[in-house]
Amino acid sequence: MASAALELMGFFMGLLGMLGTLVATVLPYWKISAHIGSNIVTAVANMRGLWMECVYQSTGAFQCETYNSMLALPSDLQASRALMVISLVVSILAIAMAALGMQCTLCLEGSGAVKNRVAGTSGGLFVTAGFLALIPVAWTTHEVVQTFYHTNIPASMKFELGECLYLGLASAIISMLGGGMLCASWCDEQNGGRGRHGGGYPYPVGFGMSGTGVRTTSQAYRNPTLQVGGNRAQTLVQSTSGSSESNAHRTQAPKKPTTAGYDITGYV
Template identity: 50%
Template sequence: MVSMGLQLAGYTIAFLGYVGTLTTTLLPSWKISSYIGSSIVTAVSFTKGLWMECATYSTGITQCDIYSSMLNLPSDVQAAQALMVSSCAVSSLACLLAVAGMRCTVFGQGSPGKDRVAVVGGVAFVLGGLLCFIPLVWNIHVVLRDFYNPILPDSTKYEMGEALYLGIISSLFTLI
């Protein structure tokens, strides 16, 4: 198998990806409104996430509301909720398996199955990264499709939020 230093480096990168995936799942900034409005006095910026939407007023006050019905959400958001929670669960399991299978841990030392546990942990990290990557790319596609749709009014168009950028980087870290 690989050296202990390489295992630690790989685990650290994958763990950072896992933390980023958790953060991406919880952030309410998947989509950011691109329409400011005609009056600077009543300017409101809207953000939408998987679990809530927020409005930031020109006074600096931010008000967030949790979605009242999960069944009323668009299919891309419902799928993203399920896939991101699955990604977090699989990545949590991957963290435990990878730690148990690393050479620097005492758990199962000298056991022939220790290397297999590390491999299963790595495969689980890859699966968690894919489960994170799919809803992110799907939401990016929806945002860009709607943004460049000439039929939609400007007030309903959104841009990509910080959570999507963080999620892409996190899923790539988890996949590496």
């Protein structure tokens, strides 16, 4: 039950991280114009994202324009686009595999080992998707901070961190945590399966779990080697009982006669 709860929590966290990554990819709030120095007038705010650039006026007008050419964009923006899209595709694939491999679903019901492997693979895909989404977020954050504190750049060209950067960071962390939970539940199931079915260390196969360690007749019938061990144990018991009986006969044998403190050999 513990592994099933971990799988459900990991699945929903991965799903939430995928939705947050999708919202952060689509919205244009990656960079927001900084109102500092000569650009202190807040009547107009510029926002830039991965796909469009928007302008918000104090009158309430909101206008967006998509980038005209993809090849004319900077290389870092193109890489950020590609990584975010790949992260979304990997997350969708991870959700589909998690739906097949979780214990609460009826898919792959006949093969437990394959079902566990599918669940663990989906957890690894969630971790990969979160890491892919984290790269452009960290990259853009570093660029914005470096540009803001650069003295040679005018204040009108400086930007601050947008809401999508915070959302992308949180979504990436949630996706990786969800994938880690799925992987942990898979490892828990594997360890539990070895403990339930394998016998293994420290008890050999067929060894009784009671304190006396006595093997039953059904166990000996299932494992022929146990019969050999049982015969050896019976032989050992018989030899031990025989030696004890011989010792008892020796103790009950009559003593040699002695005379006046002298034994039969004549020595005191």
